[in-house]
Amino acid sequence: MYTIINGGVTAAKGYKAAGLRAGVKPNKTNKDMAMILSDVPAVSAGVFTRNVVKAAPVLVDRDTIGNYETARAIVVNSGNANACTGAQGIANVKATMEEAAKALGIQAEEVLVCSTGVIGQQLPLDVILKGCNMLPEALSSEIEGGEDAAEAILTTDTCKKQAAVTLELDGKTVTIGAMCKGSGMIHPNMGTMLGFITTDAAITKELLQKALSEIVEDTFNMVSVDGDTSTNDTVFVLANGMAGNGMMAEENEDYEAFKEALTYICESLSKQIAGDGEGCTRLFEVTAYGAASKEEAKTLAKSVVTSSLTKAAVFGKDANWGRIICAMGYSGVNFDPEKVDISLESEAGTLQLVKDGIATDYSEELATEILSANPVRCEVNVHDGEYEATAWGCDLTYEYVSINADYRS
Amino acid sequence: MYTIINGGVTAAKGYKAAGLRAGVKPNKTNKDMAMILSDVPAVSAGVFTRNVVKAAPVLVDRDTIGNYETARAIVVNSGNANACTGAQGIANVKATMEEAAKALGIQAEEVLVCSTGVIGQQLPLDVILKGCNMLPEALSSEIEGGEDAAEAILTTDTCKKQAAVTLELDGKTVTIGAMCKGSGMIHPNMGTMLGFITTDAAITKELLQKALSEIVEDTFNMVSVDGDTSTNDTVFVLANGMAGNGMMAEENEDYEAFKEALTYICESLSKQIAGDGEGCTRLFEVTAYGAASKEEAKTLAKSVVTSSLTKAAVFGKDANWGRIICAMGYSGVNFDPEKVDISLESEAGTLQLVKDGIATDYSEELATEILSANPVRCEVNVHDGEYEATAWGCDLTYEYVSINADYRS
Numbered sequence: 001m002y003t004i005i006n007g008g009v010t011a012a013k014g015y016k017a018a019g020l021r022a023g024v025k026p027n028k029t030n031k032d033m034a035m036i037l038s039d040v041p042a043v044s045a046g047v048f049t050r051n052v053v054k055a056a057p058v059l060v061d062r063d064t065i066g067n068y069e070t071a072r073a074i075v076v077n078s079g080n081a082n083a084c085t086g087a088q089g090i091a092n093v094k095a096t097m098e099e100a101a102k103a104l105g106i107q108a109e110e111v112l113v114c115s116t117g118v119i120g121q122q123l124p125l126d127v128i129l130k131g132c133n134m135l136p137e138a139l140s141s142e143i144e145g146g147e148d149a150a151e152a153i154l155t156t157d158t159c160k161k162q163a164a165v166t167l168e169l170d171g172k173t174v175t176i177g178a179m180c181k182g183s184g185m186i187h188p189n190m191g192t193m194l195g196f197i198t199t200d201a202a203i204t205k206e207l208l209q210k211a212l213s214e215i216v217e218d219t220f221n222m223v224s225v226d227g228d229t230s231t232n233d234t235v236f237v238l239a240n241g242m243a244g245n246g247m248m249a250e251e252n253e254d255y256e257a258f259k260e261a262l263t264y265i266c267e268s269l270s271k272q273i274a275g276d277g278e279g280c281t282r283l284f285e286v287t288a289y290g291a292a293s294k295e296e297a298k299t300l301a302k303s304v305v306t307s308s309l310t311k312a313a314v315f316g317k318d319a320n321w322g323r324i325i326c327a328m329g330y331s332g333v334n335f336d337p338e339k340v341d342i343s344l345e346s347e348a349g350t351l352q353l354v355k356d357g358i359a360t361d362y363s364e365e366l367a368t369e370i371l372s373a374n375p376v377r378c379e380v381n382v383h384d385g386e387y388e389a390t391a392w393g394c395d396l397t398y399e400y401v402s403i404n405a406d407y408r409s
Numbered sequence: 410m411y412t413i414i415n416g417g418v419t420a421a422k423g424y425k426a427a428g429l430r431a432g433v434k435p436n437k438t439n440k441d442m443a444m445i446l447s448d449v450p451a452v453s454a455g456v457f458t459r460n461v462v463k464a465a466p467v468l469v470d471r472d473t474i475g476n477y478e479t480a481r482a483i484v485v486n487s488g489n490a491n492a493c494t495g496a497q498g499i500a501n502v503k504a505t506m507e508e509a510a511k512a513l514g515i516q517a518e519e520v521l522v523c524s525t526g527v528i529g530q531q532l533p534l535d536v537i538l539k540g541c542n543m544l545p546e547a548l549s550s551e552i553e554g555g556e557d558a559a560e561a562i563l564t565t566d567t568c569k570k571q572a573a574v575t576l577e578l579d580g581k582t583v584t585i586g587a588m589c590k591g592s593g594m595i596h597p598n599m600g601t602m603l604g605f606i607t608t609d610a611a612i613t614k615e616l617l618q619k620a621l622s623e624i625v626e627d628t629f630n631m632v633s634v635d636g637d638t639s640t641n642d643t644v645f646v647l648a649n650g651m652a653g654n655g656m657m658a659e660e661n662e663d664y665e666a667f668k669e670a671l672t673y674i675c676e677s678l679s680k681q682i683a684g685d686g687e688g689c690t691r692l693f694e695v696t697a698y699g700a701a702s703k704e705e706a707k708t709l710a711k712s713v714v715t716s717s718l719t720k721a722a723v724f725g726k727d728a729n730w731g732r733i734i735c736a737m738g739y740s741g742v743n744f745d746p747e748k749v750d751i752s753l754e755s756e757a758g759t760l761q762l763v764k765d766g767i768a769t770d771y772s773e774e775l776a777t778e779i780l781s782a783n784p785v786r787c788e789v790n791v792h793d794g795e796y797e798a799t800a801w802g803c804d805l806t807y808e809y810v811s812i813n814a815d816y817r818s
Contacts, residue, residue, distance in 0.1 A: 051739045052737070052742070054746075084734060084746065085767070086747065086766065086767050119730075120730065120731050120763075229735075229738075230735060322492065322493065322529050325462050326460060326462060326528070326640055328461070329461040329638075330460045334461060338495065354529075357493055357495065358495050
């Protein structure tokens with residue numbers, strides 16, 4: 001039981017945020033640095049990219065989250081990923097932590113740092129440090145502070161991505177707010193999924209990390225814009241306890257309610273990311289039913305949503321179920337093709353395309369109508385068990401190729 | 410030691426081929442059926458798709474190859490994949506085998522059948538059977554017979570794909586000839602890699618299958634046009650012994666020489682397929698060096714060649730090494746990012762982009778020149794062992810999206 005509200009990372013009690021242009025992105029006027037501050041130390045949890053190649057801030061933040069119970073601030077820049085930058089890259093993250101801490105009057109180890117943008121170039125450190133000193137003055141607990149921050153972390157994203165909910169815990173109103181940027185690969189280099197969640201709930205670090213890790217598996221990790229996992233992917237949650245609820249320290253009813261609300265937040269952000277994939281025209285949601293295990297359900301759903309052919313067919317409004325069953329077939333999951341059902345759904349209607357592995361006598365016209373709406377849902381069922389999973393993606397368009405081929409022109 | 414010669418499936422002694430329009434592809438004038446005939450029973454070997462969803466001809470041919478020592482003929486149609494067609498699809502394959510056998514005066518179990526094209530529609534059986542009766546008259550042992558056949562199996566391929574070599578074995582001239590069609594996903598549905606190799610070598614069925622299975626792993630299975638594995642992928646080799654060499658029955662010097670020549674054939678066809686990927690403008694060849702195992706080398710090379718982002722960067726002539734190292738990083742192979750070297754090569758020159766995980770001070774102009782040539786080679790080295798592997802792919806273009814989104818218009 002939670003209530004969806006307006007807002008982002010400043011929705012919960014005790015958080016301020018800011019976003020502004022420091023000048024990291026050359027020859028542009030976009031905002032490119034953001035800051036989030038909690039008025040009091042907040043329990044911190046994080047999930048990081050599984051790419052073997054990890055950007056400098058990922059390497060540093062992983063230690064910070066692991067070694068310190070709480071954090072106070074997050075500093076983010078877009079325009080430069082600080083990845084493949086060696087020892088200098090690490091030193092630049094530490095310099096950023098120190099400058100931000102000094103400007104905020106807190107400790108360096110209370111600062112988390114994220115970057116997104118070009119790979120393999122050193123950060124323009126003077127610009128970043130200048131930004132660290134400009135941001136504190138701009139911090140606001142109003143909805144606008146969150147909006148500015150949500151804008152400053154974008155790269156080729158076409159819109160800000162935020163979500164917020166409230167729920168009652170222990171007789172108190174607890175709020176969770178969030179912002180993120182997309183996973184599409186980004187001008188001019190590496191796209192990154194960055195997610196920032198703030199809550200005023202009181203919860204132990206251990207439980208917060210457990211909830212986040214589990215939820216990310218079913219939400220952010222089920223998003224596929226182009227199948228590539230970046231060097232910088234990061235999701236943070238800060239929980240500062242200012243709602244005044246009793247500390248959640250075990251997996252009781254309150255924890256389950258909190259986890260449900262946090263799941264909604266992560267799922268909403270995931271859909272916003274998928275629906276704003278580079279060059280995409282619509283969100284494509286695939287649910288696999290009837291799998292023999294949760295893992296197999298996920299693999300099936302992701303294989304369909306990741307297939308370039310399926311994605312191009314969605315763009316072309318073509319009910320090309322052959323590509324869907326083919327993507328299921330090479331996913332690595334074993335199933336009986338003659339038991340497969342496939343259907344499409346959108347606000348324009350619902351249509352079963354395949355029953356027991358063979359095409360139904362469906363209307364191509366209705367199929368095209370369904371595929372013309374946004375979002376488009378596809379349901380597949382292998383009738384081999386009781387597990388299901390949903391993955392989110394988007395269509396593959398000329399614009400995607402254009403963004404990723406021509407970025408220097 | 411082998412010599413490259415002109416020709417295709419009729420190059421070796423005792424083979425005839427034909428290709429013509431039977432009418433499988435509606436509203437077109439393209440050739441759409443092909444036949445290969447060996448004058449005498451030929452030892453047969455085959456490798457089939459690993460997709461869980463297998464087309465009807467794959468299911469039938471697997472049994473035919475398994476149950477019978479030899480084959481005489483192969484019948485191929487383009488325009489319809491006969492996949493996801495249930496019991497009727499199987500019956501249609503058998504009817505095709507019987508009709509072709511009758512027309513050729515051979516046994517039904519001596520006929521192999523392949524299909525490529527639309528998924529989920531039943532074969533126009535009357536057209537196929539008519540084709541089975543037209544093809545025998547058109548059979549020719551001349552180079553033109555092979556050319557016609559190579560043309561008739563194409564779908565969205567833009568050119569015929571053939572290769573042939575001779576080698577000396579046991580004092581006799583042995584010839585291997587071949588044709589194939591591309592793996593790009595195909596108008597209007599599922600693309601398929603079909604390969605047909607004919608040789609007059611004398612070799613046991615067991616050794617022929619062993620050679621083919623091993624070679625396919627390093628050649629056809631290292632081609633990636635869009636990462637999708639079709640329901641119909643098939644490679645056949647027929648060996649009719651008419652060269653008169655002593656029967657190869659063990660892995661001796663003759664076998665190694667034969668295998669080397671067969672490897673050349675499969676590698677040549679693989680490159681032709683990759684270089685003619687849907688909408689592609691250039692062949693992209695990636696070799697991973699210094700891997701801890703052969704499997705890891707293959708995984709690294711394939712991950713780079715399959716990445717949509719890398720492919721789009723090649724199209725854009727952009728030396729985007731960040732995408733290359735990122736694709737290596739999410740491949741599942743563990744390596745030290747700070748030991749990675751990356752270089753590009755083409756007829757325009759050679760350029761090291763990355764040394765020890767960090768960008769060299771390379772010339773962007775030269776990089777663009779190198780990427781403007783065709784083919785483009787990329788070499789990556791993780792300095793973690795002695796294994797290497799090569800994968801072949803192509804760039805990702807507007808045309809790819811167009812072919813796969815708009816096929817009904």
